[in-house]
Amino acid sequence: MGSTVAEAAPPGRAHAASVECRNVEKWFGELNVLADVAFSIPAGAFVSVLGPSGCGKTTLMRAIGGLTGVDDGEILVGGRRIDGPPPEAAIVFQQFGLMPWKTIYDNVAFGLTVRGGGSKREIEERVRHYIDLVHLSGFEHSYPYQVSGGMQQRAGLARALAVEPQLLLMDEPFASVDAMTREILHDELLGIWERDRRTVVFITHSIDEAIVLSDEIFVMSRSPATVVAQIPVDIPRPRRERTVRGLPQFAELRERCWDLLDRGGAEEAARS
Ligand SMILES: Nc1ncnc2c1ncn2[C@@H]1O[C@H](COP(=O)(O)OP(=O)(O)OP(=O)(O)O)[C@@H](O)[C@H]1O
Numbered sequence: 416m417g418s419t420v421a422e423a424a425p426p427g428r429a430h431a432a433s434v435e436c437r438n439v440e441k442w443f444g445e446l447n448v449l450a451d452v453a454f455s456i457p458a459g460a461f462v463s464v465l466g467p468s469g470c471g472k473t474t475l476m477r478a479i480g481g482l483t484g485v486d487d488g489e490i491l492v493g494g495r496r497i498d499g500p501p502p503e504a505a506i507v508f509q510q511f512g513l514m515p516w517k518t519i520y521d522n523v524a525f526g527l528t529v530r531g532g533g534s535k536r537e538i539e540e541r542v543r544h545y546i547d548l549v550h551l552s553g554f555e556h557s558y559p560y561q562v563s564g565g566m567q568q569r570a571g572l573a574r575a576l577a578v579e580p581q582l583l584l585m586d587e588p589f590a591s592v593d594a595m596t597r598e599i600l601h602d603e604l605l606g607i608w609e610r611d612r613r614t615v616v617f618i619t620h621s622i623d624e625a626i627v628l629s630d631e632i633f634v635m636s637r638s639p640a641t642v643v644a645q646i647p648v649d650i651p652r653p654r655r656e657r658t659v660r661g662l663p664q665f666a667e668l669r670e671r672c673w674d675l676l677d678r679g680g681a682e683e684a685a686r687s
């Protein structure tokens with residue numbers, strides 16, 4: 416399937432990488448998880464991926480992140496075929512992925528230190544900047560167990576942002592926080608993304624979340640999964656969740672996504 420380029424996305428940004436999947440196929444033994452998955456995401460676009468539970472969203476994200484290989488087809492990040500984790504990408508997982516024995520500061524600094532992200536002073540400046548950006552200043556010396564789930568999720572986001580990735584891969588990052596915290600995190604992510612415009616691939620079960628955040632929504636079918644629709648989200652930015660929810664386009668897009676998920680036989684698709 417060809418791509419629909421999101422108008423809000425400024426293509427070709429130096430600090431954002433495009434993503435292209437060409438006829439990607441993935442099997443786990445006898446199980447065909449991904450079948451002929453094809454799309455392209457322009458540099459700087461925010462794309463959400465919706466689909467029924469177990470259809471292969473995480474597998475697709477892991478494949479783009481180079482954490483798992485594919486059996487056929489190819490994936491290009493920044494125009495280059497990947498063969499392992501692309502240096503442009505950083506991943507935010509659902510379960511925060513923080514190291515419990517490290518402080519928030521050290522968790523955020525971890526990726527930078529591993530990647531050799533500059534002098535000690537430069538690393539410190541960058542870590543403080545991103546901790547501040549996600550509103551965690553004052554908690555640098557706390558351990559993950561000493562802060563709330565929402566704060567841990569912010570720390571996970573800061574850690575991914577601190578390496579200043581050209582591609583941010585997020586797998587249901589807000590699924591385990593309460594609704595109010597999620598709304599706050601959405602607005603924070605919108606603010607951060609609207610400023611920097613890195614490419615984001617955001618996996619979610621929530622149609623509402625996908626509409627609020629994205630330039631474009633990819634809907635996947637039940638497995639063997641393929642992308643059955645690419646829906647542009649024509650809502651101007653800057654956006655804030657509460658405003659977006661009140662727009663007539665929001666209700667229309669919501670219906671359209673539900674129809675597509677239903678048509679794919681996805682009765683069990685999680686509701687927002
Ligand atoms: N390492 C693996 N080995 C074998 N099967 C796997 C492996 N990883 C995933 N699967 C299977 O592949 C299918 C897709 O899994 P995946 O986690 O990608 O789905 P998902 O869309 O992310 O699901 P959810 O919405 O529940 O997170 C499932 O049937 C799963 O059991």
Ligand SMILES: [Mg+2]
Binds near residue numbers: 472473474
């Ligand atoms: Mg998953």
